[in-house]
Amino acid sequence: MGLFGEFTSRNFSLYAQWLGIISICLLIALGIVGFLSHVAFSIVGWVIALILIFIEIPFCIRWCPTSPKFDSFITYFENCYFRAILYLCFAIIMFLSNILNTGPLIAAAVTLLFAAISYGIAALKGQSFASSRLLGGTGVDNVV
Numbered sequence: 261m262g263l264f265g266e267f268t269s270r271n272f273s274l275y276a277q278w279l280g281i282i283s284i285c286l287l288i289a290l291g292i293v294g295f296l297s298h299v300a301f302s303i304v305g306w307v308i309a310l311i312l313i314f315i316e317i318p319f320c321i322r323w324c325p326t327s328p329k330f331d332s333f334i335t336y337f338e339n340c341y342f343r344a345i346l347y348l349c350f351a352i353i354m355f356l357s358n359i360l361n362t363g364p365l366i367a368a369a370v371t372l373l374f375a376a377i378s379y380g381i382a383a384l385k386g387q388s389f390a391s392s393r394l395l396g397g398t399g400v401d402n403v404v
Contacts, residue, residue, distance in 0.1 A: 273340055273389050276378030279371055280316040280347070284309045286368040287354075294363040301357035301365055308350050315343070340383035347376035 287309035291302035314326070314334050326334075337343050354369035382389070 271387055271390050272378045272382035272385065273343075273387055276340075276343070276347070276375045276382065277316055279375035279378055280312055283368055283371040283375060284312050284316070286371055287312075287365075290364040290368055294365055297361065298357050298363050298365060301354070301360075301363075304353060305357075305365060305368060308353070312350075315346075338389055340379045340387070340389055343389075344376050344379035344383055347372050347379060351376055 287305040291305040291309070295302045314324075314330075315337050337346055351369050351372035354365050354372055357363060357365045357369070
């Protein structure tokens, strides 16, 4: 099953994974754009993006040398419930950046919130976690 098949599978964990990839791109890019107005939150956004890279792209865990402790931390989030909670916490942190003044990080906060909602829907519907084959995961063939 290709990329189109993944999008038509109605598996919300796949939708959330792609929203997570969009969030990573936004966290990095908007962290650069808003660096002068939100120094602390831009750095926090980059750290969140780095964590999400290892969580959402299974290829990175196999490719990058990491410690067993970090690997066990990442594998803890192979459950949709825990991913929904993690994304919700990250979204709240990014929404807090607007307490100082409104900045571009709000877009990353919204996509993180949508990813949390998607993982929550997947968890409530009882859908098994699936990761996109394009990103080094198993795809939906093994899930359906």
